[in-house]
Each structure stands twice: as structure tokens, then as C-alpha cells.
Amino acid sequence: xxxxxxxxxxxxxxxxxxxxxxxxxxxxxxxxxxxxxxxxxxxxxxxxxxxxxxxxxxxxxxxxxxxxxxxxxxxxxxxxxxxxxxxxxxxxxxxxxxxxxxxxxxxxxxxx
Amino acid sequence: xxxxxxxxxxxxxxxxxxxxxxxxxxxxxxxxxxxxxxxxxxxxxxxxxxxxxxxxxxxxxxxxxxxxxxxxxxxxxxxxxxxxxxxxxxxxxxxxxxxxxxxxxxxxxxxxxx
Numbered sequence: 001x002x003x004x005x006x007x008x009x010x011x012x013x014x015x016x017x018x019x020x021x022x023x024x025x026x027x028x029x030x031x032x033x034x035x036x037x038x039x040x041x042x043x044x045x046x047x048x049x050x051x052x053x054x055x056x057x058x059x060x061x062x063x064x065x066x067x068x069x070x071x072x073x074x075x076x077x078x079x080x081x082x083x084x085x086x087x088x089x090x091x092x093x094x095x096x097x098x099x100x101x102x103x104x105x106x107x108x109x110x111x112x
Numbered sequence: 113x114x115x116x117x118x119x120x121x122x123x124x125x126x127x128x129x130x131x132x133x134x135x136x137x138x139x140x141x142x143x144x145x146x147x148x149x150x151x152x153x154x155x156x157x158x159x160x161x162x163x164x165x166x167x168x169x170x171x172x173x174x175x176x177x178x179x180x181x182x183x184x185x186x187x188x189x190x191x192x193x194x195x196x197x198x199x200x201x202x203x204x205x206x207x208x209x210x211x212x213x214x215x216x217x218x219x220x221x222x223x224x225x226x
Binding site: 033037043044045046047050067091095098100102103104105 | 116153154155156157160167168202204211212214215216217218219220
């Protein structure tokens with residue numbers, strides 16, 4: 001069974017600084033998908049970034065980028081120029097076939 | 113309309129009650145999902161409907177009964193629940209019929225079982 005680990009339960013960062021959230025996963029598959037979803041306090045979960053495992057290029061979305069290391073089974077999220085609105089729970093997710101697995105989450109606080 | 117709506121926002125029910133949760137999307141998405149999220153935990157996938165047919169059932173107890181009357185509407189019927197079923201129930205939809213597609217989430221229904 002696939003597992004997803006997020007080793008940082010909580011993190012904080014100063015506004016305008018850069019922060020990296022880690023995610024590792026365990027799988028024997030080669031063609032899968034990885035996601036970062038963000039769940040702000042009392043607000044809807046939204047997609048941050050999506051990565052297809054067969055694509056070598058790291059996905060980016062404005063201030064958000066990933067460092068996808070397939071051999072190391074690592075999928076970290078970098079947030080540049082952190083903003084107060086980035087305060088949220090961040091979930092890494094692994095998807096293969098009909099399996100959708102979220103990691104335990106990292107609670108990120110952006111400090112003014 | 114670019115959102116997923118869920119009603120009610122909050123629901124309190126006794127263990128002998130029957131209630132339903134409702135989810136709607138008008139984005140023309142082909143798949144809809146139910147998740148259960150306990151406090152300070154990640155969401156857990158319960159059911160997936162693809163083209164109005166149940167495609168994934170993650171071994172959910174029969175006291176939870178999903179229904180997809182049409183492509184825009186997803187219900188979750190609740191009966192004889194237990195206090196441990198208290199959680200935030202999230203609905204999501206995706207444009208395609210695969211769970212590898214990006215999902216769009218609703219705000220959730222917070223359920224309390226007494």
C-alpha cells in the first residue's frame with residue numbers, strides 16, 4: 001500500500017520569506033500523480049499544484065513550485081514571497097489507479 | 113458557476129435519525145467524491161461517482177449510503193450513525209472521470225452525532 005509522509009507537523013515563516021514543506025511517499029509504481037492541496041482555516045480545500053510522475057520538469061504555479069525527486073520519492077513544496085493568506089494546512093497527496101492517499105498535513109503559519 | 117456547494121453547513125443528529133447531506137456542482141464535471149475528515153486529520157476518501165455510477169467504495173459501512181441522481185447532484189444518506197462518525201464531510205468534483213484529475217472541493221458539512 002502507498003504511504004505519504006509529511007515530517008513537519010507545523011511550520012512558521014515570516015511574511016515575504018521563502019519556506020519549503022517536505023513530502024515523501026512510498027510506492028513501487030512508476031506512473032502516478034502527486035498533488036499539494038491547501039486547506040485554509042474554515043475555508044475550502046484548493047489545489048496548489050499537480051505533478052505527473054512521468055514528467056521530469058518540476059511543476060510551478062506563480063509563487064509555488066515543487067522539487068520532484070522521483071528516485072528519492074520526494075515531492076517538496078516551495079512557497080516564495082510568503083503572504084498572510086498562505087496560512088493554511090497543506091496536504092501532500094499521492095494518486096495511482098484508484099488509490100488516493102493524503103499525507104497527515106503540515107500546518108503553516110505566515111507571521112506578519 | 114465555478115464552485116461546489118454543500119448543504120447543510122452544520123448537522124446534529126441522534127443515532128436513530130435518518131438525514132441526508134447534499135452536494136451540487138454546475139461546472140459540468142463528470143466525477144464527484146465524498147470524503148470524511150476528522151479533526152486535525154487528512155481527508156479520507158469514501159466514495160467516487162463517475163458519470164453518475166459508483167466507481168469506488170472504500171469499504172465504507174452501510175450506514176452511509178451515497179446517491180447520484182444526476183451529474184450535478186450527489187447525496188449522502190445517513191442512518192443509524194455512531195458518535196465516532198462525527199466529522200467534516202467534504203464533497204468534491206473533477207472535470208474528468210479519473211481521480212488523477214484536479215478536484216474542486218466544497219466547504220463541507222460538519223456533522224455531530226449524539
